[in-house]
Amino acid sequence: MSDRTILVVGTYDTKDDELTYIADVIRGQGGGVLTMDVSVLGDPSTPTELSKHDVAAEGGHTIQQAIDGGDENLAMQIMAKGAAELTLRLYREGRFDGVLVLGGTMGTDLALDVCAALPIGVPKYIVSTVSFSPLIPPERLPADIQMILWAGGLFGLNSVCKASLSQAAGAVLGAARAVEKPRSDRPLIGMTSFGKTVLRYMVALKPALEERGYEVAVFHATGMGGRAFESLAAKGAFAAVMDFAPQEVGNHLMGSLISAGADRMTNAGRAGIPQIIAPGCYDLVDFVGWQDVPTKLAGQEVHAHNRLLSSVVMTADQRREMARTMCEKLALATAPCILILPMLGCNEWDRAGGPLSDPEGLTAFIDEIKTNCPANVQLITLDAHINDPAFADMALTVFDDLCLAN
Structure with a gap:
C-alpha cells in the first residue's frame, strides 16, 4: 500500500x-x-x-x-x-x-x-x-x-x-x-514585523506570550508575508493579532508591487479576531530595489535596505493619507481593536537624530490618526519609541487585558 x-x-x-x-x-x-x-x-x-x-x-x-x-x-x-x-x-x-x-x-x-x-x-x-x-x-x-x-x-x-x-x-x-502540520494545542497569535535591525518588539513579546500559553507566528511584512497573515486571519486561525508592521498598507496605497493586496489589515477584524495595532514602519514605501523608483515617488528620500528591497520615505501628506487609510480599515473591525501610537517614532531609523528622522512628518501622521480614529478603536498614545521596552510592555498589558480576561 x-x-x-x-x-x-x-x-x-x-x-x-x-x-x-x-x-x-x-x-x-x-x-x-x-x-x-x-x-x-x-x-x-x-x-x-x-x-x-x-x-x-x-x-x-x-x-x-x-x-x-x-x-x-x-x-x-x-x-x-x-x-x-x-x-x-x-x-x-x-x-x-x-x-x-x-x-x-x-x-x-x-x-x-x-x-x-x-x-x-x-x-x-x-x-x-x-x-x-x-x-x-x-x-x-x-x-x-x-x-x-x-x-x-x-x-x-x-x-x-x-x-x-x-x-x-x-x-x-x-x-x-x-510535513508537520500546524498544531492546535495552543492558541495562535499572528504578529507582523521586519528584521530586528528595524523593528525589535518581537524579541521580548514572543517569549512572554509563549509563557502565557500561546504560540506566536511572526510574519515578514514584505508582501507575501502579509498575504499569508491575511489568508490565515480570514480563516479565523488566530486567537488575536498584533499587527505592528502595516507597511504593506502604504505599499498598496502608493502603487508598489510589494503589496499584500487591497484587503491588508481587514481580515482579522472581519473575522471577529481581537486586534492590537501599531504603526511600525508606516512611513516607508517598499519597492523592488533593482527597479527604478516609481514615478509617483520620484524625488523623495530613498533608503536602500539591500539589492532586492529599497524604501521611499513618505512625505507629510502621504503620511496623512496613510493614517486615514488605516483608520478606514480598522473601522471595519467586529471585535475589540486597540491602536497603540508610539509618539517618539515607529522604526529604528526615524529616532530623533536618526537618518530618517522627520518630526514634522511624524506629527502629521499622529494628528491625522487622532482626528480620524474610529469609535470602535481604542487609541493609546505612548510617550516612547516602538523599539523601546516600554512599547513591548504596553503591548503585553493590552494583550493581558484583552485576551487573558476573556
Missing part, C-alpha cells in the same frame, strides 16, 4: 500525457494517486477517478452549462469553483495528503482557487507555464503554496519539461511524507 496519496488535477483532454507522466512518477516512488479532470470540451484517454462532470456538479453546474456559455473564461470559472469545493471535501474525507495541479494560464487560474481552498499544512504544488509571473497577483497565492516553472512544456512531453514534472511529483510526495 502507498503511504501518501496525491491529488493530481488538470485538463486531461489536452494534457493527458503530462498528467499521466506525473502520476507514474508518484507511483514509482511508492505514492498513491487520485486523479481529477477539469476539462470542458474533451475527455481523457482513460477515465479519471473524479470526472469533469463530478467537478462541475460539485459547484452546482453541469458541463453542458459551461459549454453553452460560449466563453472560455466563464467555463473555467465554473470548473474552478467546482474543483475547489470538491478538493476541500475530498481532503476533509481523508482521500488525499497533497495536491499537484498542472496548467498554463487557464489551468493556473483554476489551480490557485484549488490550493486556496485547502488549509495551511497541506502540500500544494502548481506546475505552471507562468510560475513567478507578474500575471499572478499576490492576493491569489495561498500562504504555503509551492510553484515550479513548467519549462518547455506547452505542448507535449520532452526531456526539458520532464525535468520540471518529475521534480514537482517528487516534491509534493516528499512534502506529504515530511
